[in-house]
Amino acid sequence: MMTFAQEASSSGRLITVILFTVMIAATLGITVWASRYTRTAADFHSGGREFTGMQNGFAIGSDYMSAASFLGIAGIISLSGYDGFLYSIGFLVAWLVALLLVAELLRNSGRFTMADVLSYRMRQRPVRTAASVSTLTVSIFYLLAQMVGAGALIALLLGIRPGETYLGMSADTAKIMGIIIVGILMIVYVTFGGMKGTTWVQIVKAVMLMGGAALLTVLVLAIYGFDLAELMNDAADASGVGAAFLEPGQRYGVDVAGDAWQTMINKLDLISLGLALVLGTAGLPHILIRFYTVPDAKTARKSVNWGIGLIGSFYLMTLVLGFGAAALVGKDAITAQNAAGNTAAPQLAEEVGIHFGGEFLGAVMLALIAAVAFAAILSTVAGLTIASSSSLAHDLYNSVIKRGRATEQQEVRVARLAAFGVGVAAIILAIFAQNLNVAFLVALAFAIAASANLPTILLSLFWKRFNTTGALCGIYGGLISAVGLVFFSPVVSGKVDAEGNSLSLFPAGVDFSWFPLSNPGLVSIPLGLLCAVVGTLLSKERDDARFAELQVRALTGAGAEKAVVH
Amino acid sequence: MSSSHALHEATDPPRGELQARSVTMHDDPRFKELRSRLLRFVVPMSIAFFAWYLLYVVMSAYARGLMGTDIIGSFNFALVFGVLQFVSTFGIAFWYARFANRRIDPLADELREELEEGVR
Numbered sequence: 056m057m058t059f060a061q062e063a064s065s066s067g068r069l070i071t072v073i074l075f076t077v078m079i080a081a082t083l084g085i086t087v088w089a090s091r092y093t094r095t096a097a098d099f100h101s102g103g104r105e106f107t108g109m110q111n112g113f114a115i116g117s118d119y120m121s122a123a124s125f126l127g128i129a130g131i132i133s134l135s136g137y138d139g140f141l142y143s144i145g146f147l148v149a150w151l152v153a154l155l156l157v158a159e160l161l162r163n164s165g166r167f168t169m170a171d172v173l174s175y176r177m178r179q180r181p182v183r184t185a186a187s188v189s190t191l192t193v194s195i196f197y198l199l200a201q202m203v204g205a206g207a208l209i210a211l212l213l214g215i216r217p218g219e220t221y222l223g224m225s226a227d228t229a230k231i232m233g234i235i236i237v238g239i240l241m242i243v244y245v246t247f248g249g250m251k252g253t254t255w256v257q258i259v260k261a262v263m264l265m266g267g268a269a270l271l272t273v274l275v276l277a278i279y280g281f282d283l284a285e286l287m288n289d290a291a292d293a294s295g296v297g298a299a300f301l302e303p304g305q306r307y308g309v310d311v312a313g314d315a316w317q318t319m320i321n322k323l324d325l326i327s328l329g330l331a332l333v334l335g336t337a338g339l340p341h342i343l344i345r346f347y348t349v350p351d352a353k354t355a356r357k358s359v360n361w362g363i364g365l366i367g368s369f370y371l372m373t374l375v376l377g378f379g380a381a382a383l384v385g386k387d388a389i390t391a392q393n394a395a396g397n398t399a400a401p402q403l404a405e406e407v408g409i410h411f412g413g414e415f416l417g418a419v420m421l422a423l424i425a426a427v428a429f430a431a432i433l434s435t436v437a438g439l440t441i442a443s444s445s446s447l448a449h450d451l452y453n454s455v456i457k458r459g460r461a462t463e464q465q466e467v468r469v470a471r472l473a474a475f476g477v478g479v480a481a482i483i484l485a486i487f488a489q490n491l492n493v494a495f496l497v498a499l500a501f502a503i504a505a506s507a508n509l510p511t512i513l514l515s516l517f518w519k520r521f522n523t524t525g526a527l528c529g530i531y532g533g534l535i536s537a538v539g540l541v542f543f544s545p546v547v548s549g550k551v552d553a554e555g556n557s558l559s560l561f562p563a564g565v566d567f568s569w570f571p572l573s574n575p576g577l578v579s580i581p582l583g584l585l586c587a588v589v590g591t592l593l594s595k596e597r598d599d600a601r602f603a604e605l606q607v608r609a610l611t612g613a614g615a616e617k618a619v620v621h
Numbered sequence: 622m623s624s625s626h627a628l629h630e631a632t633d634p635p636r637g638e639l640q641a642r643s644v645t646m647h648d649d650p651r652f653k654e655l656r657s658r659l660l661r662f663v664v665p666m667s668i669a670f671f672a673w674y675l676l677y678v679v680m681s682a683y684a685r686g687l688m689g690t691d692i693i694g695s696f697n698f699a700l701v702f703g704v705l706q707f708v709s710t711f712g713i714a715f716w717y718a719r720f721a722n723r724r725i726d727p728l729a730d731e732l733r734e735e736l737e738e739g740v741r
Contacts, residue, residue: 137699141681144706148674151713155663159721284695302689302699303681310685322682329678333671353726356718363714367707603647604640610655611646611729613736614639 067405067418068214068221074426079240082256082433086244089252095619096463099470100167100445101347102250103619108354110258112361115345117257119146119336119362120264120369121201121435122208122428123497128370129403130396132377133389136290136300138307139377143370145332150366152509153337154359159352160516160609161343166616169343169508170450173515173530176601177523179459183450185530189507190340190446192534193500195481197341198439200496202234202485204397205432209233211398212425234485237432242478244437245444246471250348253437260427260434265365267427271400271420272372274407275379283375290381300381320571328498331576335501338508341442350618379403383410395494401425440481444474491560495546495573499537502576506583507533514587516609519602521591528590533583540575543568639740646736655728662720670713677702 093099106114124146132139165171170186210229213221224232244252279286287301294300304310308325311317336342346355380389380399383406392398401424408420448470453461461469511529514521541547549566550558557563572578608614646652680688681699688699 137703140700140703141678144677144703145674148670148706148710151670151710152667154714155667155717287700288695298689298697301697302685304685308682325682326675326678329675333674352729353721356721360714360718363710367711371704371707600640600644604643606656607643607646607652607732607736610652610659611733611736613643613646613733614740 067421070418070422071212071214071425074422075429078426078430082240082244082259082430085255085259086248086252089248089255093247093249093251094467096167096449096466096470097616097619098251099249099467100344100441100449101616102254104348104350104616105618106254106348106354106358108349108357109361110254111345111349111354111358112365113261114254114257114348115342115358115362116365116369117261117264117431117434118341118345118438119366120261120431122431123201123204123435123494125264125268125369125373125431126208126397126400126428127395127494128373129376129380129400130389130393130398131306132374133380133384133399133403134386134396135306136294136296136378136381137303138305140370140374141303141307142328142332143373145329146336147363147367147370149333149336150359150363152334153342154356154363156513157337157343157509158346158355158359161512162346162349162352162355163612163615164516164605164609165347167344167347167449168446169340169512170446170454173511173526174454175515175605176598177515177526180455182523182526182530183454185527186508187446187450187455189503189530189534190450191443192538193338193503193508194340194439194443194446195477195484196496196503197339197500198436198443198477198481199484199488200493200500201432201436201439202237202481203488203491203493205237205436206230206234206485206489207393208397208428208432209236211393212401212428230489231486234489235482237436238478238482238485240433241436241440242475244433245440245474245478249467249470250344250441253434253441254348256437257434260430261365263427263430265369267424268369268372268376271379271404271407271424272375274411275375275383275403278379278383278407278410286375286382287378290378293382293385295386323577324572324574327572327574327577330580331498331502331505331574334505334509334576334580336504338504338512339500340446340504340508341438344442344445345438347616351615352612376400376403379407383407401428436481440474440477443477444470447473447477492558493560495541495560498574499541502537502541502574502579503534505533505576506537506579507531510580510584510587514591516606518591519599520597521587521602522594522596522598524594524596525587525591529583529587532586532590533579536579536582536586537575540570540572540579543570544573544575545571546573639736642736642740646732649732651728652732655725655732658724658728662717662724666713666717670709673709674706677706 097103128139128143161172164175169190170183173186174182207230210226210233244256291297291300308322349355349358380403384402389396389399401421404424405417405421409417448466452469453459453466507530511526545559545568548559548561549568551563552558555563690698692698692701
């Protein structure tokens with residue numbers, strides 16, 4: 056049997072390229088259309104607040120089900136079994152925090168950014184600066200991880216392996232081209248289409264993603280006569296570890312025989328990761344600004360429920376896809392293509408296509424799932440770019456530098472420039488980081504969001520005494536502890552495999568690590584909260600009237616921003 | 622909204638009539654009832670789902686033997702527990718929406734209309 060890459064180099068690659076082109080053309084069409092309706096600041100930052108609950112729910116799903124989550128979780132399940140599922144559960148349960156505690160209150164009290172709520176009853180400039188620093192850090196880390204992944208992924212999806220060339224590109228050139236193309240497209244979507252264009256691109260992607268995943272799930276189950284138990288047993292047999300493949304412990308919280316210390320660290324690391332996943336989502340700026348794109352709090356609630364339904368069904372399908380890839384493609388074929396398992400889903404698509412309709416259908420299925428993955432990359436990076444540009448324009452430029460005196464036209468112009476700047480910076484950083492192991496940046500982004508953003512948002516809304524010093528200490532304390540602990544963890548330096556190759560960001564031989572956990576959440580989340588509380592009590596500032604006003608506005612929606620009428 | 626209109630309220634939300642009414646409203650028994658209804662639902666529910674999730678993660682780390690036991694046919698405890706996390710998430714989301722539609726929205730709308738009347 057030919058390998059995935061050789062297969063892809065024939066007709067499949069042509070179909071993949073055609074589908075990529077069709078999708079780029081369609082999304083650019085949407086962007087041109089949306090740009091005609093993007094005039095005011097509310098249009099640019101919040102898409103005019105006119106989206107329905109269902110539309111925003113699809114866009115929420117799209118922001119969240121990045122390529123890292125689609126290909127990554129299927130890949131983890133295909134290689135490590137059950138633990139990939141464990142990961143996805145944290146991602147899903149997290150939405151209850153957003154639904155019950157954040158979405159509606161944020162929609163009612165804020166305007167364009169996370170900082171609107173944080174600074175509502177505080178001194179504007181310092182708090183907005185802090186919120187903006189946190190927004191940019193989270194978004195750029197997340198963006199960087201997505202873009203570095205995207206470059207490698209596009210090379211893989213086109214089936215270009217080291218040593219080969221396609222359209223005159225080697226694998227390395229294709230990686231860089233991939234990063235540049237993704238970067239340029241996201242800049243175009245955001246600068247021209249604003250939130251309206253970005254949202255519609257995301258809705259289209261969510262429909263494609265759900266459709267593609269559903270089709271593949273049904274086909275995999277059909278091969279097993281819709282007997283899930285048989286599929287799982289087959290996956291366990293093929294994995295080489297047997298029943299343990301269907302249990303936790305292959306990847307997270309690994310038991311190390313004879314090393315009680317390392318076993319304890321591994322298990323604490325799992326709990327730390329679990330905490331960051333479940334508490335991080337409701338503090339991710341690119342997720343939070345989605346709640347401003349609907350007319351009112353009730354629609355924000357509906358959109359989260361749509362999001363929960365879509366994301367939940369998607370992760371349940373991913374379980375079938377991951378086990379399907381383990382059983383039908385096999386560990387060796389997956390790791391031969393990509394050590395992290397990122398191509399498990401496309402490889403499975405090809406295998407299933409061949410099973411039902413021979414080589415040609417295999418090529419078509421592969422191209423289809425590759426196109427879905429490409430769409431997944433594009434829409435998530437666009438969401439991250441608009442979150443960064445809105446914060447730069449609304450918080451830093453208008454509120455901090457111009458002290459709130461910029462006109463709408465000025466703010467939108469700066470937002471467009473900021474999107475361009477963020478995009479160019481992300482392209483350059485991603486090219487420099489392309490050979491580094493940056494997958495940890497996604498978990499770090501969640502940990503920062505959980506440590507710096509969520510506690511301060513909740514304290515703003517519910518603690519009367521909370522004040523400027525508390526907000527600043529909470530944001531910077533959570534941010535610095537999460538980033539600092541990871542910097543001194545084995546993720547950055549000092550971790551080597553049995554052959555002495557570095558498993559950290561820095562090469563082998565460099566070791567300045569002292570914090571044993573790879574995930575800082577277990578320490579940084581309580582620390583962030585503690586900083587916010589201590590900071591508050593150290594300052595005499597309090598404004599009970601302003602708190603009363605914020606709470607009434609958050610709960611009743613009185614004075615909340617209305618949808619734009621065109 | 623004209624495009625030359627300054628975004629001053631972005632950083633300094635409008636004080637005045639609505640603000641004064643909101644501050645008064647904060648002590649209104651109806652607002653206190655609204656807040657207490659919401660908190661009586663979301664606080665216990667948040668604690669419950671968080672504890673339920675944490676139990677799942679802690680058991681995944683420390684109760685490997687139990688998690689690996691087959692309980693429904695050849696499906697093990699870990700898989701059933703995991704699927705139950707999905708079921709509880711969907712259930713709580715549905716339950717909250719029903720609760721908010723019936724017990725929160727009508728009262729919130731009444732207070733909002735009263736606060737905004739004649740202000741905008």
